[in-house]
Amino acid sequence: MKLTGRLEIKSYEKIKEFLFQEHVGRIASIDENGFPQIIPMNFAFPNDAIYMHSYTIGEKLDNINRNDKVGFEVDRELEFLPSYFSHPTDASQADTLYISVVIKGIASIVKDDTEKSLALNALMEKYQPEGHYDPLTKDDLVLDEVAVIKIVPQSIRGKYKIGQHMRPESRIILAQKILERNSPTSKKTLEIMGFKITDDGLKMVDDPIW
Template sequence: MQLVKKFEIKSKQKMIDFLNGQPVGRVASIDKNGYPQVIPMNFVWENGAVYMHSHPFGEKLENMARNQKVGFEVDQHVCFLPSYYFHPTDASQADTLYISVVIKGRAIIVQDNEEKARALNALMEKYQKEGRYEQLNAQMPAVHEVTVIKVVPEDMRGKYKVGQHWSAPYRLKMAQNIIDREGLQNALPVLAIMGVQVRDGKCEIASEPDM
């Protein structure tokens, strides 16, 4: 995966924080005919690996049994930037703000019930933050019955384009364009990622986007 340096996420911790802040990842395995099969999955990053839970049977598990090499990808679409932000008529100028992390690694079906319980508890903690469930343990039948997939990264890269490559005045100009197109309430989450805040109806630089 070739990355333009100015768009590369340099901090592994920030990649991990991004992963655990996103609801869906996509795992790609190779089917019996050599084609990639891409499946959206709930997931959690825990203790140096990606964990997912699965029904005990299915094509992705058959694929992983034949070939442990998989890809895993998570992305966040931040904002579409229409072409007229940049040029009055040239459609090729349209762009997108986004964040993504791509992993290449090995898929392992977890056999140890203690590890399975830890992974399942981490998934619950991520997705059901309000609690109101019983912690899972290795003795529970539910832990024995479910399949847990572990993806151990061999290569992990992140990429982001959220306006960090723009000068401060240009970033403020783009922020105002986004407000004009999307409306203030819809634009605020995008502006926060861009490091822009709105005070007294005016856009101001709040921070530098840095990953």
């Protein structure tokens, strides 16, 4: 199997889990001069659609009204792998462990107040899980003061690189090097790679194949 295929996330549940965890995505639309405009946005993913809130006027809304085909991307850098992990002096050996999801879809400005309130409540549930707010209803006047963008995916592709393409013995060696380097993200990265840190060292507890 080619490496590209081995980096593809096959599990839709893993993609949904990743989209729920990440706080920033980037919407790409086409401006009036034919150039792509890319903007970072907060987002939620209820009912298998991307929802974002926005001011009621703006270039991205104009772009969507003119051309409803958009892209949406979310990524997370897990761990930079320094070149010396693989070779003492060859800088080309540097690499990165990551997760990313790319969506192509049809965007619209939500008009229905019931759907707008659903989307905004989904955003609050995601970003303020501790609560301390009153959920919105379709009758709240504040709905008139905000725009909600919806993207219905036509395709969703996820890629990840957490060592799943490596032989088990090579994966363990890489995990040990990550542990020894002790970057601010190393412990979380090892967990995502399927390793647990024990008194006896690293132990593989999860299958990294998604």
